[in-house]
Amino acid sequence: MRILLVEDEKRMAQALCEILRLEKYEVDHCADGCDGLAAMESGIYDIIILDVMLPGMNGCEVAGRARQSGIRTPILMLTAKAELDDKVTGLDSGADDYLTKPFMTKELLARLRALGRRNINTPDGTLTFGDISLDTNVSMLFCTKNGQGIRLGEKEYRILEYLISNAGQILTREQLAVKVWGYDSDAEYNNVEVYMSFTRKKLAFIGAKTEIKAVRGIGYELRYCDV
Numbered sequence: 001m002r003i004l005l006v007e008d009e010k011r012m013a014q015a016l017c018e019i020l021r022l023e024k025y026e027v028d029h030c031a032d033g034c035d036g037l038a039a040m041e042s043g044i045y046d047i048i049i050l051d052v053m054l055p056g057m058n059g060c061e062v063a064g065r066a067r068q069s070g071i072r073t074p075i076l077m078l079t080a081k082a083e084l085d086d087k088v089t090g091l092d093s094g095a096d097d098y099l100t101k102p103f104m105t106k107e108l109l110a111r112l113r114a115l116g117r118r119n120i121n122t123p124d125g126t127l128t129f130g131d132i133s134l135d136t137n138v139s140m141l142f143c144t145k146n147g148q149g150i151r152l153g154e155k156e157y158r159i160l161e162y163l164i165s166n167a168g169q170i171l172t173r174e175q176l177a178v179k180v181w182g183y184d185s186d187a188e189y190n191n192v193e194v195y196m197s198f199t200r201k202k203l204a205f206i207g208a209k210t211e212i213k214a215v216r217g218i219g220y221e222l223r224y225c226d227v
Helices: 010-022 035-039 059-068 085-091 103-122 155-165 173-181 190-206
Strands: 003-008 026-030 047-051 075-079 097-100 128-131 132-135 140-144 148-151 212-213 220-224
Touching: 003 035, 003 148, 010 026, 010 103, 026 035, 026 097, 035 047, 035 059, 047 059, 059 075, 059 085, 075 085, 085 128, 085 132, 097 103, 128 155, 132 155, 155 173, 155 190, 155 220, 173 190, 173 220, 190 212
Parallel strands: 003 026, 003 047, 047 075, 075 097
Antiparallel strands: 128 132, 132 140, 140 148, 212 220
């Protein structure tokens, strides 16, 4: 799961990034509201942690503009303000949840898990397409026709999660590279090709008819070929 943290307080941002990475989240950080909104528009994030007091554009403005642009990514808003009116303003602007500083790490992680389940939009944390089922709780891939399953590596899991969540769309190599490896990674497009090959082998191993098809000059899409 990839998280965008928009927080201008340097020590807070560093601490949160460290905590989240220890919990195996992929994290990108912006320290400015305008930069945060631009990053949100990439569509690669599963959850956004958004501070209210930001330079450039405050968090409520960022959330409001994101929702006006059709961005539906869950937003957890952070602020040192505890007054009810501030919480209402944050939620009305488009935030899904609200956490007042200072907060306990356990509460932050619990709220992120809840938002993650909401984003998956299935009660049991399972993503499905064609004849495949991806258990997001244990990174297992199953064929729904024969029950065969296999555990996925981290990159294979992220690739399939992204493809299934965007079924019916062609995802570019750039989108996949940024989603799986992040903006700051040195990963190149050949990394995408290599892990696509690994993922295809996992699909073949479980006997799935669902395939990852390359669209020449553009990228990849999932297709179900029941023939």
